[in-house]
Amino acid sequence: METRQREQAAESGRRLNQVRVGEPVRITRVHGAGPLRQRILDMGLTRGAEVQVRRMAPLGDPLEITVRGYALSLRKAEAACIQVS
Numbered sequence: 001m002e003t004r005q006r007e008q009a010a011e012s013g014r015r016l017n018q019v020r021v022g023e024p025v026r027i028t029r030v031h032g033a034g035p036l037r038q039r040i041l042d043m044g045l046t047r048g049a050e051v052q053v054r055r056m057a058p059l060g061d062p063l064e065i066t067v068r069g070y071a072l073s074l075r076k077a078e079a080a081c082i083q084v085s
Contacts, residue, residue: 016051017063017079024052025084032081044068045082 019025027049030040044067045051054064054071062073 013083014085015080016053016065016074016082016084017076019051019053019084021053021055024050026050027082028085029083030081031083036078036081040078040081043072044070045072051082051084 013028016025016027027045027047029047030037030045032040049067052066054066056063061076063076063079064071064073065079066072
């Protein structure tokens, strides 16, 4: 099921994993279902939240973001579930 969620996330709109370092964006939708979606929401990554990518690991996974005043690390697969504008 996780593979299906990643495919759906890649199909529509701009995703958090596509944002450049230093670029501020706003979350417009959180895709996914079940425990993955709930985990993302529990970390404060909800619709309307402002997010900025602080840095990426050399191979691009994980990426570090700032949300609601704190630093958070996400895997690329998790970031792909977050649609931004």
